[in-house]
Amino acid sequence: MKLWLLLGLLLVHEALEDVAGQHPPKNKRAKEPGENRIKPANKKVKPKVPKIKDRDAADSTPKTPSIMMQVMDKGRFQKPAATLSLSAGQTVELRCKGSKIGWSYPAYLDTFKDSRLSVKQHERYGQLTLVNSTAADTGEFSCWGQLCNGYICRKDEAKMGSTYIFFTEKGELFVPSPSYFDVVYLNPDRQAVVPCRVTVLSAKVTLHREFPAKEIPANGTDVAYDVKRGFVYLRPRATQQGVVYCRAEAGGRSQVSVKYQLLYVEVPSGPPSTTIVASSNKVKGGDDISVACTVLGEPDVEVEFRWIFPGQKDDRPVTIQDSWRLIHRGRGHTTRISQSVITVEDFETIDAGYYICTAQNPQGQTTVATTVEFS
Structure with a gap:
């Protein structure tokens, strides 16, 4: 019994020596004599809030992965870069994954219905092929998936792809223009x-x-x-x-x-600014009459005209002539005058009533009317 008691006291003594022999951490200063070693109970400790890294604005809106692939030599595929530089004469083949794919490409190819361009829809992908490329083909090539309900389709913004291709050609630094x-x-x-x-x-x-x-x-x-x-x-x-x-x-x-x-x-964009004037608002039987519908607008904006007139339901023969011209109105300001004139010969009672003109451009339409009476 005494032996066990001596062994126990010996172990306790060694443990106390180990504790006393431990050195304080290097980053803590030694306590001064008489310094209070007990932490004040009323000290406020500010809790640490984990910092949340600010995400870049671009990261908060994940980029839509491109559905476009470029077909390379020996059947290899790669995603095309935002811009590509190819030599004129090379064949370009692009594919976009999807059962219904829409395409956009330089207007030059569409305007002339170029036979060098082929667009096909396969079961699982759309395919665009351009052979014998030229500098004039330089431009944006893009594709998108289509969401269709019957015959009505809309662009699927989540499935898109595009690349801008520069076709370099000897002697052509600029994309050729059809005019000088x-x-x-x-x-x-x-x-x-x-x-x-x-x-x-x-x-x-x-x-x-x-x-x-x-x-x-x-x-x-x-x-x-x-x-x-x-x-x-x-x-x-x-x-x-x-x-x-x-x-x-x-x-x-x-x-x-x-x-x-x-x-x-000088004319801002918007629906047509339209006026209507008749050659006479009171016409005798057998006389001729003309009604002019006029629009002042932007030089490069076309205007379409539609007429409703009293004799229309009786298939009354009339003549309608559309025209336009550019005018300069001081300080180099340019305006386009578009005009539609409806002419009725041998005026009859069925020709009396409202002559209604509707002018339309890409921004909207305007309707004006005037009355012609039989006298």
Whole structure:
């Protein structure tokens, strides 16, 4: 019994020596003699709140994965980059996953119904193939899935893909233009674009005024340069009118674009501003009468006209003639006058009544009317 008691006391003694021999952590200062070693009970401890890392705005809205693939040599596939540079003459094959795929490609190919372009829909993917490519094919190629209900389809924003392709061709720094001179309208309420696009991504492009001869800086305030669109006039003004052209430099070569006439438009965009006037509001039997429907609008906006007239239900023969012209109204301001004239010969009682004209443009439509009486 005494032996067990001695062993117990010996173990307790060794444990106390181990505790006394421990050194304080290096990052804690030694206590001064007489210093209170007991922590105050009323000390407030601020709880630590775990920090939440701020996410980038782009991360909060996840990017939609592209459904577009580019077919490479030997049947390989890869996702195309946002921009591609290919040599003219190369064949381009793009595929987009989906049973109903819509496509968009440079208007040049669509305008001329080019046989070099083929668009097919397969069971599981859409396919676009362009052979014998040229510098004129430079532009945006995009696809999207379609959500259809019967014959009505809409774009599926969650299934899209696109790439901008530069087709480089010897002697062509600019995307070829069908004309040697073009008109760009400066509207006060929207941006205007001088569309001198290049075929070489790395080309240095500058904008120049013909008279007085000077370079127009693309400073991002008045004018900005977009490699996919050209030079963008951000806030068009009347003082920016005149003839301009672009100059491109790449690989030790330089080239000048076609010329562009900048014209300021004084009529803001919107539904047609329409008036209607009859040659006479009281007509005798057997006389002829004309009613004119006139619209003042933007130079590059077409207007369509529709007529409702009294003799229409009786298949009364009439003549309708549509026309338009550009006029300059001081300080270089340009306006388009579109007009539709309906003419009735040998006026009869069935021709008396309301002549109603509806003018329509992409922004909306306006309806006006006038009365013609039989006297």
